[in-house]
Amino acid sequence: MLRRVSLVAAGVVIVVIAIVAxxxxxxxxxxxxxxxxxxxxxxxxxxxxxxxxxxxxxxxxHPDWVGYLPTTTWHVPANSTIxxxxxxxxxxxxxxxxxxxxxxxxxxxxxxVKYFDDKGNPQEGDMDxxxxxxxxxxxxxxxxxxxxxxxxVGDTAPPGTQNIITFSFKTKGPGIYRWQCFVPCAAGxxxxxxxxxxxxxxxxxxxxxx
Amino acid sequence: xxxxxxxxxxxxxxxxxxxxxxxxxxxDQSIQGQDQASTLKLLTVLATPVFIGVVMMILYAxxxxxxxxxxxxxxxxxxxxxxxxxxxVAISAILVLFLAVVGIATLSSENVAQAVGQxxxxxxxxGGQTGSGTAGGTGSELHVQVIAQQWYFTYRYxxxxxxxxxxxxxxxxxxVELHVTSLDxxxxxxxxxLGVKADANPGVDNIFHVTPQKTGSFQVxxxxxxxxxxGHMADSSGQVVSQSDFDTWIAGQQADFNTIGKVVPSYAPYxxxxxxxxxx
Numbered sequence: 001m002l003r004r005v006s007l008v009a010a011g012v013v014i015v016v017i018a019i020v021a022x023x024x025x026x027x028x029x030x031x032x033x034x035x036x037x038x039x040x041x042x043x044x045x046x047x048x049x050x051x052x053x054x055x056x057x058x059x060x061x062h063p064d065w066v067g068y069l070p071t072t073t074w075h076v077p078a079n080s081t082i083x084x085x086x087x088x089x090x091x092x093x094x095x096x097x098x099x100x101x102x103x104x105x106x107x108x109x110x111x112x113v114k115y116f117d118d119k120g121n122p123q124e125g126d127m128d129x130x131x132x133x134x135x136x137x138x139x140x141x142x143x144x145x146x147x148x149x150x151x152x153v154g155d156t157a158p159p160g161t162q163n164i165i166t167f168s169f170k171t172k173g174p175g176i177y178r179w180q181c182f183v184p185c186a187a188g189x190x191x192x193x194x195x196x197x198x199x200x201x202x203x204x205x206x207x208x209x210x
Numbered sequence: 211x212x213x214x215x216x217x218x219x220x221x222x223x224x225x226x227x228x229x230x231x232x233x234x235x236x237x238d239q240s241i242q243g244q245d246q247a248s249t250l251k252l253l254t255v256l257a258t259p260v261f262i263g264v265v266m267m268i269l270y271a272x273x274x275x276x277x278x279x280x281x282x283x284x285x286x287x288x289x290x291x292x293x294x295x296x297x298x299v300a301i302s303a304i305l306v307l308f309l310a311v312v313g314i315a316t317l318s319s320e321n322v323a324q325a326v327g328q329x330x331x332x333x334x335x336x337g338g339q340t341g342s343g344t345a346g347g348t349g350s351e352l353h354v355q356v357i358a359q360q361w362y363f364t365y366r367y368x369x370x371x372x373x374x375x376x377x378x379x380x381x382x383x384x385x386v387e388l389h390v391t392s393l394d395x396x397x398x399x400x401x402x403x404l405g406v407k408a409d410a411n412p413g414v415d416n417i418f419h420v421t422p423q424k425t426g427s428f429q430v431x432x433x434x435x436x437x438x439x440x441g442h443m444a445d446s447s448g449q450v451v452s453q454s455d456f457d458t459w460i461a462g463q464q465a466d467f468n469t470i471g472k473v474v475p476s477y478a479p480y481x482x483x484x485x486x487x488x489x490x
Contacts, residue, residue, distance in 0.1 A: 096393050097359055099374045102470035129469045142362050142445070145376065178442045180361065184394070191394045193360045198438040 038076060040083045044069040045137050045150065047090040053160070054087060065196040066090065066137075066185050072205025078174050081107065084148075088163040090136040092152025093185055093192075100182045101132035103167075105145035111167035116157035127151075136163075138182040141207055144172060147182070171209050180204040218266055222259035229254045236405045239428060239450065241347070241421040243405030245316075252312070256305055347385040347421035349453070354378070355389040355477070358397035358410035361439035363430055370460050372477030373467045378430055378448045380404075380422050381456035390416040391480040398434035401448060407433055415479035422450040 044054045050063035055070035076082050095101055103111055110126040117123045129149070136152030146169045153161050171177075181203040184192025196202030234247040234254070275285075353368040356378070366374045368389075378401070380386055390399045390408040397410040401420070408418045431444035451459065467474075475481060 097357065097364065098474045099364055099470060101473060102466075104376065132470075132473055140362075142376075142442070147376075178439055180439055182359070182362075191360075193394060193437065197360075200438070204438060 038074065039080055040085075041074055041076075042085045042087075044087045045090055051089070053089070053162075062196065062199075062202070065199075065202050066187065067196055067202040068137075068181075068205070072179075072201050072203075073208065074205070075208045075210060076171055078171055078209050080171050081168050082171060083168045084139070084166065086139060086150060086165045088136055088150045088153065088165055089161070090152060090185070091155070092134045092136050093183055095132040095135045095138070095149070095182060096184050096192075097182065098132035100138055100140070100147055101135060101149050102129040102147070103127070103149065104147040105141075105169060106148060107168040107170065111148055111165055113151055114164040115151055116154055116161055116163075118154065118156055120154075120156040120158065135183050137185055137203070139179065140182055141169075141177050141179040143177045144169060144207075146179075171207075174209050177207040177209060178204065179207055214266065214270065218259070218263055221262045221266070225258040225262055226255050229258050236402055239403040239422060239424045239426065240405055241423055242419070243403065244423065246405045249312075249316075253309070256309070260305075347383045349381075349384045351385045351387050352381065353387050353389065354380070355391065356399045356408075356410065357481075358390070358392040358394075358399060358432065358436075360394050360437050361432070361443040363397075363399060363432075363443070363445065366477055367460060367463075368477050370464060371471075372474075373460065373464045373471070374474060375463050375467075377445060379456055379459050380420075380448075380450050381453045382422055382425055382450055384453065385419065385421045388418045388420060389479065390418065393481060395436055396434055397432045397436050397443070399430065400433040401428055401430050403428035404448075409434070413480050413482065425450050425452065 044052060045066075045068055046052050047066055048064045049057050049060050049067050049069070052069050057067075057069065103109065108126075110128045112124065113127050113130075114122070114124040130151050132149070134152050134154075135149045137150045139148045139150060140146060148165070148167055150165055151163050153163055181197065184197065185203060186192050186195040186197040189195045189197070197204065200206070230251070232251075232254070234250040236243040236246055238244045238247060355366040355368060357364045357366065357374075362376075363378070364374055364376060365378050366372050388399075388406065388408065390410045391414060392410040392412045394412060396412075398407060399410050400407045403426075404420050404422065406418055406420050408416050410416065426449070427446060428448040428450065429444065429446050430448050432440055434440075436443065
């Protein structure tokens with residue numbers, strides 16, 4: 001009898017440890033915020049973290065997940081203009097709601113995009129919207145009214161190409177503002193909104209305004 | 211017993227007067243909100259004497275039937291009191307039947323909340339959802355579609371070429387027909403101050419009516435646990451404005467929408483966006 005109880009107790013302990021390890025290592029683990037407060041955000045978006053060029057994250061538990069790098073938690077000053085550069089390396093997968101193909105809430109109403117056209121030639125220009133089917137990701141801070149679609153790298157672009165998107169937006173008062181991607185870009189998950197879309201540190205995070 | 215009855219009547223009268231002084235949510239920004247607040251007030255007024263009576267009986271029993279010394283024997287058997295039992299059942303029945311009549315009269319009114327029996331549309335109003343009541347207001351009905359997605363609401367105005375917006379603006383004193391749907395999973399559209407709460411289901415056009423009665427801002431939030439950013443799926447920028455302000459605002463929205471309008475699907479009762487699964 002004592003042996004049976006001990007076996008059950010040991011089994012329960014093992015299951016609890018496994019659950020805690022799973023939650024701790026895979027569910028709650030996320031990169032820390034950028035050091036210090038900044039008015040310039042330089043980010044990289046990749047189809048898989050293992051493909052990262054500028055900010056590799058070799059120990060990430062999900063090397064095949066899509067993500068923003070180097071992190072998704074940033075400290076920025078209140079009532080300031082934040083300059084953003086996103087080096088976008090992922091291909092297009094399209095917006096579920098084409099409406100988000102339009103730019104909202106940024107300075108001047110347009111973003112500057114360096115990209116490669118259908119013939120593989122480098123181009124650049126200011127855009128206030130993109131073809132929703134060509135969106136790879138979006139950079140959206142709904143509480144600030146900021147919605148910026150990120151043009152996907154075309155099939156004709158040279159290997160290893162980046163689309164470079166630059167824009168700026170203004171912060172409001174202190175607070176924590178969530179930001180997210182509106183492209184359902186989590187490959188292999190229901191509606192494309194699981195995995196990296198539902199875990200802070202990949203396709204969503206927090207803008208901490210102080 | 212008579213003394214207790216007098217105390218109960220006095221306390222109930224005080225309680226009812228106090229209950230009548232309270233402001234009940236969701237307050238009065240829409241006709242539907244007013245209806246809900248009135249119903250809450252009626253229920254509170256009816257429940258107050260019952261609540262006071264129950265509390266008095268508990269206190270009375272605790273004080274007058276308390277045991278001062280430990281005893282291990284049962285108390286005397288309770289054989290019942292026929293007049294009290296008749297009164298108790300009769301009063302409860304009257305209260306419940308009265309509320310049933312009020313409820314049935316509301317549900318059978320001409321302006322129920324949801325359209326019924328139209329192909330592809332929701333039928334009936336499930337439990338816990340609100341937004342019913344008289345449509346009221348003046349002018350033609352405004353048709354607004356609420357589109358939920360993880361994790362934000364957008365709005366399309368069918369009467370204005372299907373223009374889509376990031377905030378919900380409604381004109382004062384004009385009946386509005388809300389068409390609530392979703393692009394992905396189940397959400398719930400909750401415009402608290404307007405007294406509207408409706409399931410947002412993919413492939414379903416859930417129809418509710420609201421008639422704003424006061425200008426000012428209102429909150430919109432999701433009331434169905436929908437994932438990582440459910441707690442942030444809210445917008446405090448909803449506005450009830452005058453018809454002229456609304457006309458100005460919607461004209462600006464239409465101008466903005468032109469840049470993307472050509473690639474946004476035509477207005478439809480609901481949408482089945484693809485891909486549901488991202489390839490790769």
